[in-house]
Amino acid sequence: MSLIEVKNLEKIYANEGVKTPALRGATFSIEKGEFVGIMGPSGSGKSTLLHILGFLDEPTRGEYRFDGRIMDEYSNNEKAKIRNKKMGFIFQSFNLLPKTSVLENVKLPLLYSDIKKSKWNLLAKNAIESVGLSHRIAHEPSQLSGGEKQRVAIARALVNNPEVIFADEPTGNLDSQSGKMVMEILQKLNQKKGHTIILITHETYTAEHAKRIINVRDGQVVRDETVTRQRRAQEDFIK
Amino acid sequence: MKIANSLTTAFMGLKTNKTRSILTILGIVIGITAIILIVSLGKGAQNLILSQIQGLGSKTLVVIPGREPKGPSDAAQIFSDSLKEKDYNELQKKSNVPTLSGIMPIVFGGANASYQSETYRLTLFGASEIVGEMFDLHTQAGEFFTQEEIKGLSNGVVIGSKVKEELFGDSDAVGQKIKMKDKSFRVIGVLPKKGQASFFNFDETAIIPYTTAQKYIFGIHYFHRFIIEADSDKNIAQTVRDVQITLRNLHEITDPEKDDFFVQTQADLVLRLGIITSALTLFLVSVAAISLLVGGIGIMNIMLVSVTERTREIGLRKALGATERDILTQFLFESITLTGIGGLAGIALGATLSFIISLIIKSVSTFGWEFSFPLSAALLGFFVSASIGLIFGIYPARKAARKHPIDALRYE
Numbered sequence: 001m002s003l004i005e006v007k008n009l010e011k012i013y014a015n016e017g018v019k020t021p022a023l024r025g026a027t028f029s030i031e032k033g034e035f036v037g038i039m040g041p042s043g044s045g046k047s048t049l050l051h052i053l054g055f056l057d058e059p060t061r062g063e064y065r066f067d068g069r070i071m072d073e074y075s076n077n078e079k080a081k082i083r084n085k086k087m088g089f090i091f092q093s094f095n096l097l098p099k100t101s102v103l104e105n106v107k108l109p110l111l112y113s114d115i116k117k118s119k120w121n122l123l124a125k126n127a128i129e130s131v132g133l134s135h136r137i138a139h140e141p142s143q144l145s146g147g148e149k150q151r152v153a154i155a156r157a158l159v160n161n162p163e164v165i166f167a168d169e170p171t172g173n174l175d176s177q178s179g180k181m182v183m184e185i186l187q188k189l190n191q192k193k194g195h196t197i198i199l200i201t202h203e204t205y206t207a208e209h210a211k212r213i214i215n216v217r218d219g220q221v222v223r224d225e226t227v228t229r230q231r232r233a234q235e236d237f238i239k
Numbered sequence: 240m241k242i243a244n245s246l247t248t249a250f251m252g253l254k255t256n257k258t259r260s261i262l263t264i265l266g267i268v269i270g271i272t273a274i275i276l277i278v279s280l281g282k283g284a285q286n287l288i289l290s291q292i293q294g295l296g297s298k299t300l301v302v303i304p305g306r307e308p309k310g311p312s313d314a315a316q317i318f319s320d321s322l323k324e325k326d327y328n329e330l331q332k333k334s335n336v337p338t339l340s341g342i343m344p345i346v347f348g349g350a351n352a353s354y355q356s357e358t359y360r361l362t363l364f365g366a367s368e369i370v371g372e373m374f375d376l377h378t379q380a381g382e383f384f385t386q387e388e389i390k391g392l393s394n395g396v397v398i399g400s401k402v403k404e405e406l407f408g409d410s411d412a413v414g415q416k417i418k419m420k421d422k423s424f425r426v427i428g429v430l431p432k433k434g435q436a437s438f439f440n441f442d443e444t445a446i447i448p449y450t451t452a453q454k455y456i457f458g459i460h461y462f463h464r465f466i467i468e469a470d471s472d473k474n475i476a477q478t479v480r481d482v483q484i485t486l487r488n489l490h491e492i493t494d495p496e497k498d499d500f501f502v503q504t505q506a507d508l509v510l511r512l513g514i515i516t517s518a519l520t521l522f523l524v525s526v527a528a529i530s531l532l533v534g535g536i537g538i539m540n541i542m543l544v545s546v547t548e549r550t551r552e553i554g555l556r557k558a559l560g561a562t563e564r565d566i567l568t569q570f571l572f573e574s575i576t577l578t579g580i581g582g583l584a585g586i587a588l589g590a591t592l593s594f595i596i597s598l599i600i601k602s603v604s605t606f607g608w609e610f611s612f613p614l615s616a617a618l619l620g621f622f623v624s625a626s627i628g629l630i631f632g633i634y635p636a637r638k639a640a641r642k643h644p645i646d647a648l649r650y651e
Contacts, residue, residue, distance in 0.1 A: 056558055056645040077562050083644075084560020095555045095648065099255045111244055112560035156559070 009062035024219035037210030088157030092169035147178025184233035249572035267581025270534020275589025278616035281523035302465035338474035365452025381428030397428035542631035554647025566640035574632030
């Protein structure tokens with residue numbers, strides 16, 4: 001059983017009577033432990049795809065199975081629970097709460113979990129340590145650089161130890177150096193901790209950090225291939 | 240999510256959005272304070288007016304010389320000399336007015352009273368021995384003059400508390416001599432501090448026998464008023480009629496239109512002042528309603544804007560696993576806290592301010608102004624602003640919580 005299975009996924013945005021198709025029958029599946037890059041130019045439907053995979057949006061037509069169960073069968077509360085326990089999100093624009101410390105930001109998903117309050121601080125601190133930001137724990141987002149903000153977002157995505165991490169253009173707003181560091185962390189999470197990672201990008205360079213690249217164009221999968229030589233963020237970094 | 244967690248989240252939300260929280264609280268505070276202030280001061284004024292009327296008993300009627308003023312041109316008629324000693328004697332007779340239980344002629348006017356080097360301008364009041372009974376006055380020291388003293392044109396005087404204070408300070412007044420119109424008067428009684436009762440502020444008056452007042456002070460042979468008390472409430476109308484008939488006979492008036500006196504009853508006064516007070520009440524209610532509306536719109540705006548502004552935050556929280564209920568609980572607690580703090584602060588501030596203002600009014604004026612806390616206005620103000628705060632705090636949050644998380648996240 002695949003972790004993620006989509007069949008003929010369609011999404012049509014209706015805005016003031018004008019219908020814009022964003023997905024026109026995408027089909028693929030992703031196994032546990034994969035590192036998949038979803039690539040395509042802007043407007044190709046890759047973000048829409050990610051949002052549907054992450055239960056943040058719903059398809060117009062088609063089938064999406066997460067953990068073997070069809071999405072329609074999940075109630076809204078169950079979807080919230082899945083997002084909380086099994087999914088982690090990293091956004092291009094970080095989406096951190098302003099005027100709230102790094103620690104509190106990372107703790108946010110724990111608020112909505114079943115995990116005991118007494119464990120929150122330890123879990124959040126561990127997650128912050130794993131992205132190398134322990135020295136910034138009491139800082140507010142406005143005091144951090146872009147790269148640091150994104151690492152806080154990664155720590156937040158990690159804190160509930162999710163099965164899959166969705167990263168929507170995580171390096172889009174970062175300089176190349178910070179971008180590399182983010183990619184390094186993502187690769188490490190995939191290799192050492194076994195998190196499934198689904199990464200959206202429009203840059204071939206970034207996509208090549210994944211093990212598999214799904215190419216999307218005009219709402220359809222045009223190519224789906226394994227990366228022969230995965231780019232190592234760490235090596236780049238060392239150079 | 241547990242309730243305790245929701246509470247923590249709500250407080251963090253309030254702390255993070257400090258300006259917004261303070262503005263919302265301020266809006267509610269100002270709204271409620273305004274209402275309490277307006278209604279409390281209005282009530283104070285209303286009570287003052289009402290207490291003026293109620294100072295006279297409901298069985299009391301007043302005979303006033305002159306034609307009842309119907310317009311500005313009649314004003315001069317008020318000061319007429321139509322009420323004489325003869326009228327007083329006839330009205331006292333049971334055969335003329337059987338339902339009369341008491342009658343007191345009065346004369347009054349301003350006079351300078353002096354004691355040693357102190358001088359005080361007071362209202363001098365010539366009355367009969369039943370003045371205490373009629374106006375429910377009791378001396379705190381000494382006593383009122385007797386019927387014999389009236390007949391004997393006694394020089395006894397009962398002074399109000401303010402007069403005593405101004406002329407004698409802390410020392411005893413009873414037995415001392417004061418001078419009015421070059422005539423020496425012996426203080427036989429002092430009134431306690433009472434404030435305003437009926438039409439006269441007795442604190443600033445001196446009361447002497449009407450006979451003495453007529454002869455030595457005002458130099459007149461008529462009266463300014465007859466104060467009459469009927470034996471019961473039911474007999475007021477009968478008493479008025481008998482008084483009118485008796486006086487018309489004495490004054491040889493056949494056409495009631497040409498009366499040279501008129502009788503005012505408590506009922507007349509209540510009726511007249513009732514119109515004033517109900518207009519006042521209506522005015523207060525409209526002002527309160529307007530301030531409530533303005534305050535409400537202010538709260539609505541702040542809540543609507545600030546919660547809508549946080550649509551992205553709601554989207555993020557949903558993406559991280561918050562359910563619709565979690566979001567609603569958070570915003571409900573936030574709104575309750577804001578409106579609760581604002582409401583209590585508003586009530587406290589409103590009550591304090593109107594209390595202070597009533598103290599100021601009391602100290603700068605001679606009115607018997609009483610502070611009153613308008614509980615119903617406070618509750619209404621609190622209820623309305625709290626409901627507005629809750630509705631407009633939760634409604635946009637609910638709208639945002641119902642969206643797909645990505646739509647809320649992308650909201651701009």
